[in-house]
Amino acid sequence: MGTHRAVVIGAGTAGLTAASTLASNGLDVTVVERAEGPGGKMREIIVGSRPIDSGPTVFTMRWVFDDLFEALGERLEDHLTLRPLDTLARHAWTDGSRLDLFTDEEQSVDAIGGFAGRTDAEGFRAFIADARKIFEVLKSPFICAAEPSMMMLLRSSGFRDLTAIKPFQALWKALGSYFSDPRLRQLFGRYATYCGSSPFDAPATLMLVAHVERAGVWLIDGGMYQLARTLADVAVRRGARLRYGCDVSSIMVTAGRAAGVRLANGERIEADIVVATADVAAIAQGLFGGDATNAVPGIPETARSLSAITWSCVGTTSDFPLLHHSVFFSRDYRAEFDSIFRRGQMPIEPTVYVCAQDRDDTAAAPSSPERLFILINAPAIGDRHQFEPAEISQCTQRTFAMLMRCGLAVTTMPEFTKVTTPTDFNRMFPGTGGALYGRSSHGWMASFQRPGARSKLPGLYLAGGSTHPGPGVPMAALSGRMAAASAIADFGSTARFRTTDMRGGMSTR
Structure with a gap:
């Protein structure tokens, strides 16, 4: 068959995931990365000859990577050694108090009871139950959906389930209905910062982070950066070419559709598909050329994470x-x-x-x-x-x-x-002001303001922490698979692609 060409901008989690998926489906894939190695925000800094993870440090939602590697004909455990944590984190305050949270719910209940009393311990039970419900309601129609909408949520879950996910209540206010101790509101309110937001302005929907963590947090032997190296190795084995030290100056547009990229040194890489994993703010500001500026919504400075x-x-x-x-x-x-x-x-x-x-x-x-x-x-x-x-x-x-x-x-x-x-x-990460999570999740509509996999410019697909389903290592991986699956679906009438499946999400040929 005639081989479609794809170029992926960025060798972070989203870009490498998209590249592996596209290459395993028969496309000719080139990844261009301005840094000298893979990872994106998953950085490793050498200090005194010792490597230090200096980006994401928490590995959750393992099922995302189990699914990814299975779809690529691999097994995650053949590449990385993962060790589950029994104690999620230790928390401390200036009054000398400390509290550990555990993957085991009863251990956490006991710890909270000793820390804040029986009423707040029972409040934690209710909090965890609601966090689980929120995640279950959102997983298929939102988290794993390439282009979710409020109508999709309503059709999938109904009005009762929609109100159960607490989209119209601020996280901080909602926590007051579970916990009387202000330290516990502070602890669980911190989950808003996982997507770069304030607990006083972010929706209570972010309670779902509590369920995600309790479902499992793992340590990776050798550090989180080993995941970046592994994703890069897998992409190469699937046939993708990784080019580091390549700064993209513009996304080329021909006849109203993305046609490849032009590098800062003047080199042109032509392609039928372009997957951009840079922050969408950079694209909207024209940092990838004027032709692509209107392909994505901008992020006002006041909406930065x-x-x-x-x-x-x-x-x-x-x-x-x-x-x-x-x-x-x-x-x-x-x-x-x-x-x-x-x-x-x-x-x-x-x-x-x-x-x-x-x-x-x-x-x-x-x-x-x-x-x-x-x-x-x-x-x-x-x-x-x-x-x-x-x-x-x-x-x-x-x-x-x-x-x-x-x-x-x-x-x-x-x-x-x-x-x-x-x-x-x-x-x-130019165009961001240093924002690490794209748009902040302030207000109930913020999550729907993140662009999905398809941009307004045909042939240009989006992935990364500034796009749907949001920031974080597993979310970035999901976005990369969504971008690749969307491209495969759009070109499915002219090429014989193998089926790409995502648990709880999509199946496209």
Whole structure:
């Protein structure tokens, strides 16, 4: 048969997933990536000769990757060694209190009962049941659907189920009906930040994150970046060509449809299908040429999701039993998010996430200095504000002082610390201001404002964390498969493609 050509912009999770799927269905696939290696936001930084995961650090929704590898004729466990965590995370507050959450529901119930009392423990049972319901209602007609709509949800689930997913209530307000202890509202409200949003403005639908985590969190031997390497290897084995250090200057358009890409060095790569995994804001701003500008909706600066300041470092810790995942909460959560989203400023006292990459969920401390990834939320202002050394130093002092107030002492040295700011994220991902999750999920319609797999420009397909179904490693993988499946469906009348299946979603030939 005549071979269709596809070019994929970006070698992150979405791009590599799309490339593998397209190549396994007989297309001639080229992936172009401006960085010098795969991963996208799944970064690995070398500090003192030691690799540190400096992007996503939580692996959930394993079924997404089991399905992907099965569709490619592979098995996930043949490539990666995954170890399930029994303790999801350790949480700490400045008053000295601590709370662990577990994959086992009864363990979490007991822990919450000892932490906040029996009433809130029973509230947790109800919260988890509702979180499970939300996920079950949304999985097929929304999460796994290439182009979902409110009407699709209504037809699939009915009005009663639609109201059960709490789309019209803010997450923070909804949590008040389950928990009287403000620390628990803070803990579970943090799930809004998983998609770069504020718990005071995001819908209670995001309660589903609690179910996703309780269904399983895994550690990958060698770190999360091993997933990026594996996806790249699989794409190559399926026949895709990966080209790194290639900056795309424009998406070419011929006769009203995408026709390939032009690189910054002037090289043209012609294609029948273009899959763009860059942030849709960059496309809308014309950073991929004027012809593609109107193919996607823009993201106003006021609708940007969170950015971050991160420290990838090797250091020593004391006075606190860190787990692989630990969270240290600020004393005024509302003030923290008002500062970021209302005033576009760094919070005076941030909530801090620490990933201790040489530990598991047993709190066993390494015998030598350990690898730490430390993150605080920040406003996405990296395109109009330069984070100078003095400001970075002030943020560092506030962050490590916050950890100290919660009982954790961290000692690092400048030569073993690499800081990334919104300015740096905007440089790596232009057009975003450093926003890491595309559009924020503020308001009940926000999720429907993310573009689906098909753009307004024929032949141009979209994937990645700024598109449907949203940010996060498994969601990006789903979006890559959706983009590939949509392209296959659109070209199905002129080529003999094998069937592509997605559990709970689509089957196209």
